[in-house]
Amino acid sequence: xxxxxxxxxxxxxxxxxxxxxxxxxxxxxxxxxxxxxxxxxxxxxxxxxxxxxxxxxxxxxxxxxxxxxxxxxxxxxxxxxxxxxxxxxxxxxxxxxxxxxxxxxxxxxxxxxxxxxxxxxxxxxxxxxxxxxxxxxxxxxxxxxxxxxxxxxxxxxxxxxxxxxxx
Numbered sequence: 234x235x236x237x238x239x240x241x242x243x244x245x246x247x248x249x250x251x252x253x254x255x256x257x258x259x260x261x262x263x264x265x266x267x268x269x270x271x272x273x274x275x276x277x278x279x280x281x282x283x284x285x286x287x288x289x290x291x292x293x294x295x296x297x298x299x300x301x302x303x304x305x306x307x308x309x310x311x312x313x314x315x316x317x318x319x320x321x322x323x324x325x326x327x328x329x330x331x332x333x334x335x336x337x338x339x340x341x342x343x344x345x346x347x348x349x350x351x352x353x354x355x356x357x358x359x360x361x362x363x364x365x366x367x368x369x370x371x372x373x374x375x376x377x378x379x380x381x382x383x384x385x386x387x388x389x390x391x392x393x394x395x396x397x398x399x400x
Contacts, residue, residue, distance in 0.1 A: 244313070244316070246313065247314070247316040248316070250300050251321050254318075254321040255325070256324065258293045258297065258322070258324050258325035259324035259325055260328060261289045261292045261293045261325060262328030262329035263328035263329070264285075264289050264328075264332060265286045265328075266328065266329040266330065266335075266336065267333070267336045269282075269286045269332075270332070270335075272286060273337075274340070293372075296321060297318045297321055297322055297376040297379040297383070298379045300317045300318050300321050300383070301314030301315060301318040301379065301387065303317075305386075305387030305388045305391060307391070309391040309395070310388065311385055311388055312384075314380050314384025315380050318377055318381070319374075319377040321380070322372040322375055322376020322380075323369055326372030327368075329368055330361075330368045334364065
């Protein structure tokens with residue numbers, strides 16, 4: 234049965250690493266969201282922004298795996314690496330949502346309807362809220378999956394270090 238003190242330390246470490254990598258993943262998500270919004274400009278003038286958006290998504294994937302690896306290498310459990318990567322994924326999803334909808338708002342590219350005033354604000358707020366929930370949920374899942382993969386590698390390194398003993 235695991236020790237509660239050890240479990241608390243590993244959870245604290247997972248949250249700490251998740252927040253550290255989450256800031257970087259959030260910035261990558263923010264930039265990816267802006268590039269995605271620019272790529273969707275009417276008339277196809279923004280297609281040159283697709284590749285940078287994809288590259289930033291790949292950077293976020295790398296960060297999810299790396300935070301899982303670092304955390305598990307330090308703690309020795311896959312669950313701590315998965316938790317850290319899921320937290321990092323939450324920040325990435327929030328960054329993507331803020332970047333995407335922020336760029337669309339600034340470029341006045343949000344869908345136009347015959348609604349005006351408070352009805353339009355309500356419809357846009359509900360749409361953005363649903364988009365945020367979907368994006369964050371998707372990135373938490375992606376982060377947890379990729380982080381678990383990285384954590385499995387980190388756990389093996391932890392075991393090898395534990396077998397060798399202190400240097």
